[in-house]
Amino acid sequence: MEKNPVIELRNVAVFHSAKPGSSNPKKRGEMVVSGVNLTVCEGEMVYFIGKVGSGKSSLIKTLYAEVPLVEGEGRIVGFDLRRMKRRDISRLRRSIGIVFQDYQLLSDRDVFGNLHYVMKATGWKNETDMRKRIEEVLSVVGLENKAFKMPFELSGGQQQRLAVARALVNNPRVILADEPTGNLDPWAAEDIMEVFRRIVAGGCSIVMSTHNIANIEQFPARTIRFNKGKVEEIDISSVLGA
Ligand SMILES: Nc1ncnc2c1ncn2[C@@H]1O[C@H](COP(=O)(O)OP(=O)(O)OP(=O)(O)O)[C@@H](O)[C@H]1O
Numbered sequence: 210m211e212k213n214p215v216i217e218l219r220n221v222a223v224f225h226s227a228k229p230g231s232s233n234p235k236k237r238g239e240m241v242v243s244g245v246n247l248t249v250c251e252g253e254m255v256y257f258i259g260k261v262g263s264g265k266s267s268l269i270k271t272l273y274a275e276v277p278l279v280e281g282e283g284r285i286v287g288f289d290l291r292r293m294k295r296r297d298i299s300r301l302r303r304s305i306g307i308v309f310q311d312y313q314l315l316s317d318r319d320v321f322g323n324l325h326y327v328m329k330a331t332g333w334k335n336e337t338d339m340r341k342r343i344e345e346v347l348s349v350v351g352l353e354n355k356a357f358k359m360p361f362e363l364s365g366g367q368q369q370r371l372a373v374a375r376a377l378v379n380n381p382r383v384i385l386a387d388e389p390t391g392n393l394d395p396w397a398a399e400d401i402m403e404v405f406r407r408i409v410a411g412g413c414s415i416v417m418s419t420h421n422i423a424n425i426e427q428f429p430a431r432t433i434r435f436n437k438g439k440v441e442e443i444d445i446s447s448v449l450g451a
Pocket residue numbers: 225226238241259260261262263264265266267268435
């Protein structure tokens with residue numbers, strides 16, 4: 210059976226300094242990457258690899274509408290990235306999960322509070338439902354006994370697993386992860402990849418940038434290489450030397 214696409218990019222070019230809503234080429238800054246064609250279906254894992262500055266983060270930012278799409282066509286979970294109003298941007302960010310390299314947790318709230326805060330902000334009202342969902346996502350990431358720990362009491366790997374739990378609360382169809390293992394030791398990185406494997410098995414797609422080939426070895430999947438302003442899908446075995 211055909212799987213549903215959750216991300217579709219056609220002839221996309223990413224520019225910096227492009228003003229939101231502007232399609233005036235004079236307002237575009239430097240072009241980072243062009244000619245991007247990519248379809249990601251539900252339950253797929255896709256890696257972005259490439260040198261520092263090759264545009265991986267910029268394309269991920271385009272996917273969550275932080276960098277506006279001004280050339281080409283792009284859709285993610287039903288949102289048209291060429292036609293995003295401010296309200297659409299908030300709705301998009303509620304529909305997907307985003308994981309950053311530096312976790313971006315609220316340092317003055319415990320694990321439960323970090324999740325509860327995001328849920329309230331995204332429209333959850335019923336406390337019983339919220340508690341149930343928090344228990345569920347903490348169990349997916351293996352933090353079920355840490356609900357009342359503060360972020361500073363957690364290891365880097367545990368903090369990142371909390372960030373993944375936060376990305377999961379609204380049951381997203383896509384998670385965008387920008388170098389999620391970049392600050393982690395190899396063991397903590399392995400734990401994150403194991404959590405990602407479970408999430409993908411549950412039908413959520415993950416697009417993840419990484420410099421860490423060990424991540425791909427642990428969980429081989431489609432790999433897109435960014436190089437000299439272009440992207441190409443590569444045979445993963447050539448990267449792994451298999
Ligand atoms: N906000 C910005 N304004 C202007 N140019 C930017 C901005 N952010 C990034 N760039 C430039 O865009 C290019 C691509 O950067 P980007 O961060 O997307 O690369 P990357 O592949 O994710 O790198 P890394 O592996 O270090 O994360 C670089 O030349 C960078 O200097």
